[in-house]
Amino acid sequence: MKKLLTVALALLLASTLFAAGSQETASTAAPKEITLDWWTWDPSMVDQNNAIIAKFEAANPGVKITQTMVGTKEYWTKIRIQANQNKLPDVYTMSSGYVEEWAKAGLMYNLDNFVKNDDTFNVFYKSIFDVVKGISGTDSYYAIPFALVTxxxxxxxxxxxxxxxxxxxxxxxxxxxxxxxxxxxxxxxxxxxxxxxxxxxxxxxxxxxxxxxxxxxxxxxxxxxxxxxxxxxxxxxxxxxxxxxxxxxxxxxxxxxxxxxxxxxxxxxxxxxxxxxxxxxxxxxxxxxxxxxxxxxxxxxxxxxxxxxxGWPDSYAIAPNTKNPEMAWKFARYVAGEGLGLDVYMAGKIPSAKKLAEDPMFSDPNQQPGADMNMLIAQASGPMTTSFxxxxxxxxxxxxxxxxxxxxxxxxxxxxxxxxxxxxxxxxxxxxxxxxxxxx
Amino acid sequence: MADITYKWHKSYTPWLFIFPTVLGLTVFRLIPIAWSFYLSFTDWNLLAKPTFIQLGNYKELLASEDFITILLNTLQFSVVYVIGSIVLGLALAVLINTKIKGISAFRAAIYLPVVTSAVAVGIVWNWILGPTYGIVNNLIEAIGITPPYWLGDPKLVLNTVASVQVWKMSGYYMIIFLAGLQNIPAETLESARVDGANHRQSFFGITLPMLSPTVFFVLTIAIIDSFKNFELIYSMTKGGPGNSSNTLVYDVYLNAFVYYRVGFASAIAYVLLIVVGLLTVANFYIRKHHTQPLD
Known part of the structure; x- marks a missing residue:
């Protein structure tokens, strides 16, 4: 009898706990979490990137960004292997030197619809987007430039x-x-x-x-x-x-x-x-x-x-098989400049985001070379060529x-x-x- | 006495013990070796699937003047390295084969470059051999001689890098020679001295012949080591000027990880394998048929 009572009590306790757990789960059910992998190549930018991620995640609950920082020298070998295994990160840094090869190999998401349907060129310079398009040797936008380098x-x-x-x-x-x-x-x-x-x-x-x-x-x-x-x-x-x-x-x-x-x-x-x-x-x-x-x-x-x-742009590309293309596009735009301040931007690169390029502090008079920096902005709006x-x-x-x-x-x-x-x-x-x- | 048998011992037990090693060897060595042999007949940029091109890579290699230069550079590097390592390693071993106070410190100091990162060694020697501010050229200039461009002259650069490799690795061969020297019975050398042999005569007449098994062992490993020159070339010259200090291993790196021509790089790697294989076989043949171990 005592044994029977003990079993009954245990069952009651277990069912109560189960019910409490179910209630808890039901009351706090959150939207499905999205995780995006982001690969970059400049180890000196780790801290800035972490700050950017924290800001983006705070503004987009349920989104988690995983940053993978690969050294410049190993980046292309590692990401090629990822591409070969069909495991490209959702968002990854792309060099102008490889845009043509990767675009033609179908390793970058075609961004034409996003670019067309979004207010892209109110936020970014179209001319810099067009440079990437020209280098790709295609008629489509395959990468979001975050900077022009000259x-x-x-x-x-x-x-x-x-x-x-x-x-x-x-x-x-x-x-x-x-x-x-x-x-x-x-x-x-x-x-x-x-x-x-x-x-x-x-x-x-x-x-x-x-x-x-x-x-x-x-x-x-x-x-x-x-x-x-x-x-x-x-x-x-x-x-x-x-x-x-x-x-x-x-x-x-x-x-x-x-x-x-x-x-x-x-x-x-x-x-x-x-x-x-x-x-x-x-x-x-x-x-x-x-x-x-x-x-x-x-x-x-x-x-x-x-x-x-x-001059040539440094860009972000999106994996063609990403499970979350909309969020990847949103994040890529964000890190390409929409969500950035000059404090987390490498000096000397010319921002493709208008708000950064037009920020008076781009030519910070308190830092060398001061007003000479305006020359870079002027270059960005002129004709451009490369040998890529x-x-x-x-x-x-x-x-x-x-x-x-x-x-x-x-x-x-x-x-x-x-x-x-x-x-x-x-x-x-x-x-x-x-x-x-x-x-x- | 009857053989000892253990209850836990089964016919498959030895296989269990060697399984981790065999697995590691298969996954990390044998499969990549076989796979790269297949790749040497393909065109592969790491992105798409390899395209089978039969002997295309090998034909391109043999038709390339640059490849012949690189092959000859590899052999030249090897000759300088092997001779330099044996001579310097032996000389250092003879020098420190003595019982004076603090000899361990000297041995450690000579061995130190062996365990130093090759890239760090390359960077430091780049400074030492620098044309304008390098200490070597400043010393040469101080005695009124116009110094050469150690790393900028195509005729000198390969020997320069090989010599730095000799400097880095001779401590390793010194240790092997030292073990060999210490196996030579002191009474043999003493009796030679009693018979009136001077240092030179006892070195060339007794020490060196008795060291011949060690010399051949060092020769074998030095030949194999001589082809492992990637790090120093990368950190000192990047194969330049032009192709002057480019060797097969550096060319494998260039084609595989800079140009992403993995199939072509695999073909170069197999040429390297053939060269090393032939030299090793020749070495074993000579060792077997033309030497008589004195120990």
């Missing part, structure tokens, strides 16, 4: 002042530039060695191509999809290599092998340098107030105008292969290892062998 001539104001040379302006010509570079090339201690070069470059894309486009040059014939530099491009390459070989205002690449390339300017070993606009952020962080510096447009060549900008193709990294000579391709050929000229004509022929042959694999 190139600029960085100059050391302290070095200019010390040499008594007027600062560069946005309407500088190549002659103005070379004249200043000569005055800024200085052997400070008269030991026969140059202590401060007027300029520094090597075969890197961001060092070379702005000059090509500022002279109305073209590297790629878009009708045949072959490497075919026109005369204006050849003239630009000749002018640059002559800075080393004839004018002797820039060092050969082999003289700088112990430097990280971006350190040459920062350490005062060169008074001028052309590279990506994102180095504004690097200089602010690394140089601080220990050096005064500014930025201007890359000088115009005799056959062209520096109105033509070498499929196989670009290989024929251009990029990353781990930067000693090869066009990059290696230009270095071979300045290092005195090949003549100009031989190097250009070698670069042409190797580039076209690569392009022939992608464009039959």
């Amino acid at each position: 190139t600029a001539l960085y100059y050391n104001k302290d070095a200019f002042d010390a040499a008594g040379v007027a600062y560069p302006t946005n309407d500088w010509t190549w002659d103005d530039f070379r004249s200043a570079a000569k005055k800024l090339t200085i052997d400070k201690n008269n030991d026969g060695k140059i202590d401060q070069w007027g300029f520094w470059f090597y075969g890197r894309y961001a060092h070379i191509e702005p000059w090509v486009y500022a002279n109305n040059g073209k590297l790629i014939d878009r009708t045949t999809m072959r490497f075919a530099p026109n005369q204006q491009a050849i003239d630009a390459l000749k002018m640059l290599t002559n800075l080393v070989l004839v004018d002797k205002v820039a060092p050969p690449q082999k003289d700088m092998t112990s430097f990280q390339q971006q350190d040459v300017f920062q350490q005062g070993a060169a008074a001028m340098w052309v590279d990506g606009s994102w180095f504004v952020d690097t200089l602010r962080k690394n140089v601080g107030d220990s050096m005064r510096w500014g930025i201007v447009r890359v000088p115009s060549g005799p056959s062209g105008s520096n109105e033509m900008t070498y 193709t499929q196989g670009w990294g290989e024929w251009r000579g990029y990353g781990g292969g930067e000693t090869l391709g066009l990059n290696g050929a230009i270095d071979a000229i300045t290092n005195g290892q090949l003549t100009f004509d031989a190097a250009i022929k070698k670069a042409t042959d190797s580039a076209n062998a690569v392009l022939a694999r992608y464009y039959k």
Whole structure:
């Protein structure tokens, strides 16, 4: 009898608990939770990204964002494997260098309907969206640009002042530039060695191509999809290599092998340098107030105008098989700038979101290079070009292969290892062998 | 005495013990090796499915002048590395095969580069060998000689990187040589000394011949190690200038993880496998037929 009572009591207790649990579940039933995976490649942005996620999740109850930060060097290998396994993250960072390949391979969600039905171009610059569309080689929008990156001539104001040379302006010509570079090339201690070069470059894309486009040059014939530099491009390459070989205002690449390339300017070993606009952020962080510096447009060549900008967007793409395309689009718009402030934005990149680009603090007068930053905004609204193709990294000579391709050929000229004509022929042959694999 | 039998021992018991190793070996080594052999006959960019192209990758390799350069670079690197490692490793072992106070500290110091990250070694040597501010070139200049471009001259760069690899790894071979040296009976060397042999004669007449099994062991592993040069090349030269310091392993990396030509990279990897395999077989053949262990 006692045993029977115990069992009955236990059953009663269990059923009460069950009923209480059911009631609890029913009363707090929340909308279905949505989880989005977000992959990015810049480890320096982890904290900013976490802040963005917290803000987005607070504004969108039931949505959870999982951030995966992959180092820049491993990003493309890892995300390619994800793509191969049909496991692309809902939202992921996309480079202009791969937009064409990925769009044509069907690895990005076609955003045309979202772009059309949303107030997209009230929030973002259509021109920057159109640049991504152009690079994709399709008639559709496959990525949401969060920034346009371009190139600029960085100059050391302290070095200019010390040499008594007027600062560069946005309407500088190549002659103005070379004249200043000569005055800024200085052997400070008269030991026969140059202590401060007027300029520094090597075969890197961001060092070379702005000059090509500022002279109305073209590297790629878009009708045949072959490497075919026109005369204006050849003239630009000749002018640059002559800075080393004839004018002797820039060092050969082999003289700088112990430097990280971006350190040459920062350490005062060169008074001028052309590279990506994102180095504004690097200089602010690394140089601080220990050096005064500014930025201007890359000088115009005799056959062209520096109105033509070498610029390309960094974007977010959405997985074609995402389970939550609407929310992925909403989040991608948010992180592309709609939900951001300049405090979480990398300086030097030009926002595609109008509210960020038009924020007066984009050209923060209290931070270098101050009002010079307006030049970047002006560039973003002008004509733009790039040399991106499929196989670009290989024929251009990029990353781990930067000693090869066009990059290696230009270095071979300045290092005195090949003549100009031989190097250009070698670069042409190797580039076209690569392009022939992608464009039959 | 009868064989001991255990109640728990079954016919499958040994298989259970080796199962984790066999599984690991199969999943992480054998299957990838077989799979990459298949991939070497395909065109694969990691995104789409591999496309079978028969011998296309191998034909492209053999028709490529760059590939011949890279193959020759690999062999040159190997020769410099193997000779350098054996000579320096042996010299260091002879030097520290002594019982003086604090010898352990010297041994540890010489061994330290072996366990140092190759990328860190590459970055530091890049500074040391820097053309303008590097300490080596400044010292050379101080004695009135125009210094070379250690990493910028296509004729020098490969030997420079191989030498840094020798510097990094010779401590490892030193330890092996040291073990070999300490196995040589002291009385043999002593009797040679009593018979009037000087240091040079006893080294070349006794020490070296008695070390020959060790030398061949070191030769075998140094040859295999000589092809593992990716990290230093990546951190010091990225294969440049041009292709001057590009080797097969670096080219595998470039094609697989920079250009995403995984099939082509697999073909290069198989060429590397053939080269290493042939050298190892030759080494074993010589060891078997042309040496007589003195121990």
